[in-house]
Amino acid sequence: MKKIMERYRILILTVLMVQSLFAASQTFWKVENDHGDEILLTIEVHKEKNTFEAWSRKDALKDLAGIFTYSLAKAAGKLKYPEIVFIEGKALTTGDTLRLNGNFNYFDKQFMFSASISGMNFNGSYLDQKGRSHPLTGIKVPDCKPLKDYSQLIATAFQITDKILVNPLWLKSDEWLEFKKRVDNLKPKISDDYELAATFFWLGKKLPFSPFEITKSRPKNISSDRKNHVGLHEINTHTALIDGNSLPRNQKEMDSLAMIVNEKVYRNLIVDLRGRSRLTPDAANILINYLSDRPFNAGVYLTRRWSDNNPPVPIAQDYRKLFNSFDDADFQSLELYKDQGRYLNIVPGERSFRGKLWLLTDSKTSGVAEMVSYTVKNTKIGTVVGQKSAGVTFLTENIRLNGEYDLVLPDCDFYTIDGKSLNNIGVEPDVLKSGDEIIKYVLGLTSNH
Numbered sequence: 001m002k003k004i005m006e007r008y009r010i011l012i013l014t015v016l017m018v019q020s021l022f023a024a025s026q027t028f029w030k031v032e033n034d035h036g037d038e039i040l041l042t043i044e045v046h047k048e049k050n051t052f053e054a055w056s057r058k059d060a061l062k063d064l065a066g067i068f069t070y071s072l073a074k075a076a077g078k079l080k081y082p083e084i085v086f087i088e089g090k091a092l093t094t095g096d097t098l099r100l101n102g103n104f105n106y107f108d109k110q111f112m113f114s115a116s117i118s119g120m121n122f123n124g125s126y127l128d129q130k131g132r133s134h135p136l137t138g139i140k141v142p143d144c145k146p147l148k149d150y151s152q153l154i155a156t157a158f159q160i161t162d163k164i165l166v167n168p169l170w171l172k173s174d175e176w177l178e179f180k181k182r183v184d185n186l187k188p189k190i191s192d193d194y195e196l197a198a199t200f201f202w203l204g205k206k207l208p209f210s211p212f213e214i215t216k217s218r219p220k221n222i223s224s225d226r227k228n229h230v231g232l233h234e235i236n237t238h239t240a241l242i243d244g245n246s247l248p249r250n251q252k253e254m255d256s257l258a259m260i261v262n263e264k265v266y267r268n269l270i271v272d273l274r275g276r277s278r279l280t281p282d283a284a285n286i287l288i289n290y291l292s293d294r295p296f297n298a299g300v301y302l303t304r305r306w307s308d309n310n311p312p313v314p315i316a317q318d319y320r321k322l323f324n325s326f327d328d329a330d331f332q333s334l335e336l337y338k339d340q341g342r343y344l345n346i347v348p349g350e351r352s353f354r355g356k357l358w359l360l361t362d363s364k365t366s367g368v369a370e371m372v373s374y375t376v377k378n379t380k381i382g383t384v385v386g387q388k389s390a391g392v393t394f395l396t397e398n399i400r401l402n403g404e405y406d407l408v409l410p411d412c413d414f415y416t417i418d419g420k421s422l423n424n425i426g427v428e429p430d431v432l433k434s435g436d437e438i439i440k441y442v443l444g445l446t447s448n449h
Contacts (some may be wrong), residue, residue, distance in 0.1 A: 357382025
């Protein structure tokens with residue numbers, strides 16, 4: 001009997017040891033990418049095979065898409081795993097360091113992945129589709145509980161949206177109500193920033209507006225090493241082109257650009273606003289000041305602070321007494337939602353361009369670039385060549401949720417001096433061209449002039 005009991009004791013101890021080893025092979029890590037977004041990874045190492053698997057919350061993608069949609073996507077080969085992130089590959093232990101090499105799967109994308117784990121620290125990277133390396137750093141955590149209180153974060157975002165979203169009618173749409181319902185159901189399960197972003201992206205596809213997302217806060221007014229004139233390219237001795245993504249951001253840069261244009265005696269200036277640009281309304285005001293030969297009001301951007309209390313669109317004669325302009329020193333870019341609105345006060349400078357202006361647009365020209373296109377065409381400052389613009393004229397800003405996160409949403413829209421919104425309408429060009437014909441047409445007219 002004593003021998004039998006001893007055997008049972010040994011068997012029990014063996015089982016406990018195996019369970020202990022199995023539990024030790026599964027660890028939890030808070031990993032941060034180069035944008036500050038955090039992911040909660042469970043890493044399981046299979047020592048006997050020298051392999052590993054790592055994943056974010058189990059079945060999160062299936063929960064998000066729904067079982068039916070997920071099953072269809074998987075059957076079609078668009079999705080492989082039911083998790084937002086799934087990593088697998090080879091594992092090798094060298095001394096006290098665990099080295100991992102494999103594939104990082106994110107939705108339907110796959111990246112090369114490598115990492116080393118030593119003690120409580122995780123250091124790794126993945127290669128994007130252009131071969132660029134993105135660092136991943138992290139620390140060990142005790143369990144797989146959500147990294148943040150995402151339920152409270154989302155609740156705060158919805159409260160702010162109710163007050164700031166530029167068009168309150170969107171909040172009554174079936175698409176918004178369904179989106180909000182599904183997000184509310186999922187928010188207690190959300191475990192990390194990746195899942196938060198995926199939830200808003202996936203479920204927000206049918207919303208009547210975009211973008212609408214919660215992101216990690218980025219420092220504002222970051223200085224750049226970009227040279228002032230990087231966006232100015234000489235086409236020929238008579239013509240220069242300005243890239244819409246490299247327009248002057250302040251008066252100092254505009255003065256420097258104006259000096260070059262004057263010194264080179266360019267008679268033709270092409271401003272390329274094709275595609276999505278990062279043009280802000282204050283920078284656009286400075287640009288139009290340079291392009292215009294007369295002062296005028298170019299329209300107004302209105303927020304919910306205006307529309308909730310003043311239903312009619314203001315007339316141009318009242319702009320000055322109702323609003324500050326974008327060229328006022330007190331304007332803080334990306335905080336327009338704090339005002340009722342701002343108007344565009346065009347005041348030409350001494351070095352304003354007096355040659356021929358050509359402005360290029362396509363179907364992706366949107367936001368502030370559409371306001372510039374409309375103003376150039378309506379005031380006959382220059383000739384708009386290309387395609388009809390996108391008709392997405394509202395401005396998107398980052399609203400601070402807390403010390404870590406911003407809510408990104410449309411918070412104001414542009415109205416012409418006639419009180420019209422161009423949203424869902426767009427701007428028709430003076431000369432309709434598409435593709436390579438846009439620049440070819442303009443170059444043909446400027447080559448000898």
